Amino acid sequence: MSQINRNAQQLLAPIISNKKVGNYQQIIINVGDLAATCKPGNFVAINVGGDSSSMVLRRAFAISRVTVSSTFGGTMELIVAPHGQGSRWLCAQGEGVVLDIVAPLGTAFGIPTEPVPVLLVGGGYGSAPLFGLAEVLNARGCRVDMLLGASTASKIYAPMEGKRAVNSMRIYTEDGSMGQTGRVTDPIAEIIKDLDIAVVYSCGPMPMLSAITKITNSLAVVHQCAVEEAMACGIGVCMTCVLPVENDDGSISMLRSCIDGPVMDGAKVQWDQVGKQL
Amino acid sequence: MSTLDFSTTIGNTWFPAPTFTASGCASSGRELAQFFPLREMGGVVTKSVMSKARNGRPTPRMAETPSGMLNSIGLQGPGIDAFIAKDIPYLVEQKARIIVSIAGETVEEYSTLARKLRSVSGLSAIEVNISCPNVENRGLVFACDPEASRRVVDGVRRTIGGELPIIAKLSPDVTDLVSIARGVVDSGADGLALINTVLGMVINVDTMRPHLGGKTGGLSGPAIRPIAVRAVYQVHAALPNIPILGMGGVASGKDALEMILAGASGVSIGTASFGNPTAIMKIQNELKQLLMDRSFTSLKQAIGYAHRPEAENTHA
Numbered sequence: 001m002s003q004i005n006r007n008a009q010q011l012l013a014p015i016i017s018n019k020k021v022g023n024y025q026q027i028i029i030n031v032g033d034l035a036a037t038c039k040p041g042n043f044v045a046i047n048v049g050g051d052s053s054s055m056v057l058r059r060a061f062a063i064s065r066v067t068v069s070s071t072f073g074g075t076m077e078l079i080v081a082p083h084g085q086g087s088r089w090l091c092a093q094g095e096g097v098v099l100d101i102v103a104p105l106g107t108a109f110g111i112p113t114e115p116v117p118v119l120l121v122g123g124g125y126g127s128a129p130l131f132g133l134a135e136v137l138n139a140r141g142c143r144v145d146m147l148l149g150a151s152t153a154s155k156i157y158a159p160m161e162g163k164r165a166v167n168s169m170r171i172y173t174e175d176g177s178m179g180q181t182g183r184v185t186d187p188i189a190e191i192i193k194d195l196d197i198a199v200v201y202s203c204g205p206m207p208m209l210s211a212i213t214k215i216t217n218s219l220a221v222v223h224q225c226a227v228e229e230a231m232a233c234g235i236g237v238c239m240t241c242v243l244p245v246e247n248d249d250g251s252i253s254m255l256r257s258c259i260d261g262p263v264m265d266g267a268k269v270q271w272d273q274v275g276k277q278l
Numbered sequence: 279m280s281t282l283d284f285s286t287t288i289g290n291t292w293f294p295a296p297t298f299t300a301s302g303c304a305s306s307g308r309e310l311a312q313f314f315p316l317r318e319m320g321g322v323v324t325k326s327v328m329s330k331a332r333n334g335r336p337t338p339r340m341a342e343t344p345s346g347m348l349n350s351i352g353l354q355g356p357g358i359d360a361f362i363a364k365d366i367p368y369l370v371e372q373k374a375r376i377i378v379s380i381a382g383e384t385v386e387e388y389s390t391l392a393r394k395l396r397s398v399s400g401l402s403a404i405e406v407n408i409s410c411p412n413v414e415n416r417g418l419v420f421a422c423d424p425e426a427s428r429r430v431v432d433g434v435r436r437t438i439g440g441e442l443p444i445i446a447k448l449s450p451d452v453t454d455l456v457s458i459a460r461g462v463v464d465s466g467a468d469g470l471a472l473i474n475t476v477l478g479m480v481i482n483v484d485t486m487r488p489h490l491g492g493k494t495g496g497l498s499g500p501a502i503r504p505i506a507v508r509a510v511y512q513v514h515a516a517l518p519n520i521p522i523l524g525m526g527g528v529a530s531g532k533d534a535l536e537m538i539l540a541g542a543s544g545v546s547i548g549t550a551s552f553g554n555p556t557a558i559m560k561i562q563n564e565l566k567q568l569l570m571d572r573s574f575t576s577l578k579q580a581i582g583y584a585h586r587p588e589a590e591n592t593h594a
Binding site (some may be wrong): 008047056058100229232241 | 302303304305308309310312313325333334335336337338339340342344345346347349351354491499500529549550551552553554555556
């Protein structure tokens with residue numbers, strides 16, 4: 001516990017690029033040496049709205065990728081969906097705007113010690129941090145296959161360069177506007193069996209994570225998922241972002257998705273109990 | 279360069295700085311310790327602890343509102359035994375000054391909690407939280423009932439009075455705050471914490487139901503600051519010798535100074551830490567500067583300074 005967020009720092013970090021990528025905004029921030037301490041799965045909490053803002057809470061974003069030595073020094077990439085007031089503000093900030101950030105926060109995806117086959121599953125812009133993860137897994141010698149899904153084509157985030165680190169990438173949309181028609185969860189069981197997948201990594205909406213857990217539990221495959229709960233502080237003090245998670249002794253505790261997550265063992269999360277009174 | 283005595287006292291306890299966490303806004307202390315040494319602020323007010331471990335309310339537990347937020351945690355916590363075994367030793371080791379906040383469902387539970395804390399060394403004060411709005415039964419918000427408030431504080435006083443200062447945390451959701459404050463002081467409270475969150479609700483217009491899992495929640499942040507300043511001012515006017523920990527939307531040194539001028543001996547910072555993990559350090563530095571800019575040589579001179587008679591324009 002004394003190791004909570006031990007690499008986290010509060011930093012003023014300038015935006016060096018902000019451009020539209022499909023329905024999302026790709027924002028790159030100069031974070032200097034901090035980049036080297038960020039791992040796939042970690043997130044960043046950013047102040048939004050400026051000094052006179054009525055938005056008192058930071059916004060949490062998954063760190064989709066970091067580069068340790070670009071022309072600008074260390075950089076951090078975020079893929080942001082301009083859905084709420086805070087993320088719309090962030091998406092509207094141009095180059096040179098200095099952001100007040102706290103990072104890296106939360107748990108990271110565990111990387112296998114052996115080069116085992118792995119499957120990455122992303123829902124919507126939840127796929128963004130999976131590309132950075134794919135690079136790390138690829139470097140470890142893992143065979144990486146990826147499934148991306150969304151309701152419609154415009155919600156798929158799949159950069160061209162993202163394909164470099166993956167063996168295969170399949171896209172599913174519910175309306176059939178891109179890739180195959182259906183849900184991203186449809187082919188998972190078959191892929192796990194065909195490719196002898198050892199670990200499934202996922203990031204996306206909760207119903208998707210829950211559905212993947214049903215499959216991985218039945219096949220006894222490890223499922224590391226990055227959860228998404230509404231957070232106020234991002235650093236573990238407010239207790240708002242909790243999820244029911246099974247402890248080693250079989251009891252269930254409300255764990256903070258900011259500190260005990262965002263990456264959690266899918267098999268331990270009590271998906272049926274989310275939002276219920278324990 | 280002028281010097282400033284920044285210290286404050288609550289009951290018989292001395293604190294080197296008047297800045298505290300607000301209960302429920304620092305978790306175990308470890309989380310904030312990543313960002314600054316806990317001993318550098320006046321003290322840590324711990325998350326209100328109950329007798330037994332508690333899971334709290336279902337999610338969603340949070341809704342951001344203009345200049346504030348609603349929370350509905352419901353006193354999730356490890357229970358007093360685990361708290362004493364794990365959390366207090368950590369805070370002691372960090373050399374933090376510790377105010378333990380306790381919450382109970384019955385008058386007896388508060389006394390039991392106080393009894394367990396009696397043998398714990400390293401504590402600076404006890405906060406008796408009788409005003410958490412996030413309990414199933416609003417009738418259990420003791421601070422809304424003058425008689426129940428008195429009984430709780432009386433029970434704690436009988437157990438621990440004279441050993442540690444007792445600070446009663448009150449709710450602003452009452453018609454006559456001064457009479458509640460007077461009642462708990464008469465029963466043995468050495469200080470008051472003003473204010474707890476203000477009961478509120480947000481309705482989600484998509485689901486067309488209350489947004490929070492617990493339906494109602496406590497409103498905090500700058501949105502409630504004027505309510506807090508008013509509460510501190512009114513209670514200080516009525517009970518000028520009772521130290522008050524002022525809280526409710528303090529996010530800057532200027533906000534903290536408002537509380538002090540209204541009559542607070544110290545300020546607690548809660549929601550501001552959610553938005554900025556180093557908020558307490560920032561507020562502390564700004565408050566020091568503002569006091570010196572106004573030629574105060576001690577924090578104590580500024581406490582309640584807004585109450586001075588019309589004729590008196592500046593302090594000597």
